[in-house]
Amino acid sequence: MKRGTEAAIAAAVLCLDQGAKLWARGLTAPLPLIPGILQARHTENTGVAFSLLSSMPRLTGLLTVVLLIAAALLLRGRAGEPIGRTGAALAFGGAIGNLIDRLLHGSVTDWIEPLFVRFAVFNIADAALVIGIALVIYSLFRSPDAWNRQPKPGNSEEPEEP
DSSP states (O other): OOTTHHHHHHHHHHHHHHHHHHHHTTOSSOEEEETTTEEEEEEEESSSGGGTTTTOHHHHHHHHHHHHHHHHHHHHSSOSOHHHHHHHHHHHHHHHHHHHHHHHHSSEEEEEEESSSOOOOBOHHHHHHHHHHHHHHHHHHHOGGGGTOEEOTTOSSSEEOO
């Protein structure tokens, strides 16, 4: 994976998330996106992804900081498979998107509401976080040694074998 790709992924998630939330805050009524399946409905959430821990705002803030540190540490080195690094970048972008909401608004703007199943209203950052963490876990189980490799001297792109 070329240097800077992870930053571009995280930035894309952040921009899409914040742009969509800005749009969603202007919704005054639910808007069908796919009739009977998905609608846009503005809600505010003090919890983490999918409204979990809504009654514990300090814990959600702490979890956000821990997730940001973990993702940054995973991305800092050049170890890991591209799929896991992509996952860490998705999680980092999603965590930053929701952290911005918490700092600016005191809660997170959610707006994607599935209608075909009883499920929490969520946002792009939540989806990126869940998909990203799943990709990191998959990568860790698939190739645990890939996360232990160090960059070859003089080459920040190619990790050397342990």
